[in-house]
Amino acid sequence: EIVKIGKDVENFSLGDRVVATHHVPCNNCEYCQRGQHSLCHSIHNTKYYPGGFSEFVRLPAVNLAKGGVLKIPDSVSYDDASFVEPLGCVVRGLRELDFKPSRSILVLGSGLSGQLVIRNAKAYGAGKIIATDLNDYRLDFAKKSGADLVIDAKQDDVIKKVLAETDGQGVDYVVITAGAKILFEQAMQTVKNGGKVLLYGIMAPGTIIDFDIFPFWQKQVQLLSTYAAAPIDLREALELIRAKRVAVTDLITHRLGLVETGKGFELTANAADSMKVIINPQK
Numbered sequence: 008e009i010v011k012i013g014k015d016v017e018n019f020s021l022g023d024r025v026v027a028t029h030h031v032p033c034n035n036c037e038y039c040q041r042g043q044h045s046l047c048h049s050i051h052n053t054k055y056y057p058g059g060f061s062e063f064v065r066l067p068a069v070n071l072a073k074g075g076v077l078k079i080p081d082s083v084s085y086d087d088a089s090f091v092e093p094l095g096c097v098v099r100g101l102r103e104l105d106f107k108p109s110r111s112i113l114v115l116g117s118g119l120s121g122q123l124v125i126r127n128a129k130a131y132g133a134g135k136i137i138a139t140d141l142n143d144y145r146l147d148f149a150k151k152s153g154a155d156l157v158i159d160a161k162q163d164d165v166i167k168k169v170l171a172e173t174d175g176q177g178v179d180y181v182v183i184t185a186g187a188k189i190l191f192e193q194a195m196q197t198v199k200n201g202g203k204v205l206l207y208g209i210m211a212p213g214t215i216i217d218f219d220i221f222p223f224w225q226k227q228v229q230l231l232s233t234y235a236a237a238p239i240d241l242r243e244a245l246e247l248i249r250a251k252r253v254a255v256t257d258l259i260t261h262r263l264g265l266v267e268t269g270k271g272f273e274l275t276a277n278a279a280d281s282m283k284v285i286i287n288p289q290k
């Protein structure tokens with residue numbers, strides 16, 4: 008909620024409920040003009056003060072001027088609006104894939120990002136949706152999110168299962184949402200001829216992966232990456248939430264106060280029985 012306002016601010020008023028991103032593109036550089044906003048110098052350097060986990064934040068003028076602050080419709084709760092950024096990243100990722108209805112998708116990793124990919128793909132009219140994880144809690148969530156098949160990567164051979172499920176053809180899209188090296192191998196072996204692999208979550212810097220380049224060439228696979236979300240993605244995410252095309256409320260497993268922020272990070276890092284952990288800065 009806006010509780011104090013600068014004298015030159017237009018289009019926003021005291022009491023407005025807003026969602027704000029620190030990632031603001033300039034909209035003028037070569038990358039922005041090509042639609043590659045997340046490569047913009049500005050998006051990597053904008054911020055708000057003193058930072059995200061604080062009771063109040065001050066938003067610089069550029070954040071307002073370049074579309075980095077969106078008004079939250081009355082029907083959308085603050086909790087649901089907290090998904091605008093993570094869902095915005097997914098919206099951008101699916102745009103990078105040029106996602107088409109009826110196509111099959113494999114989501115490797117069923118953490119919060121994986122769940123949002125499943126839900127967004129379903130909202131976009133995906134065909135078969137397959138999800139994997141090592142954790143039962145997350146696999147159950149993936150089913151709830153709309154996966155047609157979940158694969159327990161602890162005990163099942165992901166590659167064999169996906170190929171069996173797709174008549175040996177593989178899937179149109181693979182989205183890697185976690186940082187394990189083995190997922191890259193799984194993606195390359197389960198993507199269909201002419202399919203696309205999206206690096207959504209990423210492995211640590213310095214990670215070297217050997218893979219057979221010949222089938223990659225022969226299958227005409229496209230390997231893509233995505234990063235962050237631009238205002239257009241946030242806008243689309245907010246509308247998907249408002250219109251209830253992508254349900255988000257049931258993904259919230261914990262609501263903590265500001266003093267419990269450390270615990271929130273622990274829950275998320277443990278990747279066990281939690282999904283979306285919300286920090287309420289006024290508690």
Ligand SMILES: [Zn+2]
Nearest residue numbers: 033036039047
């Ligand atoms: Zn730019």
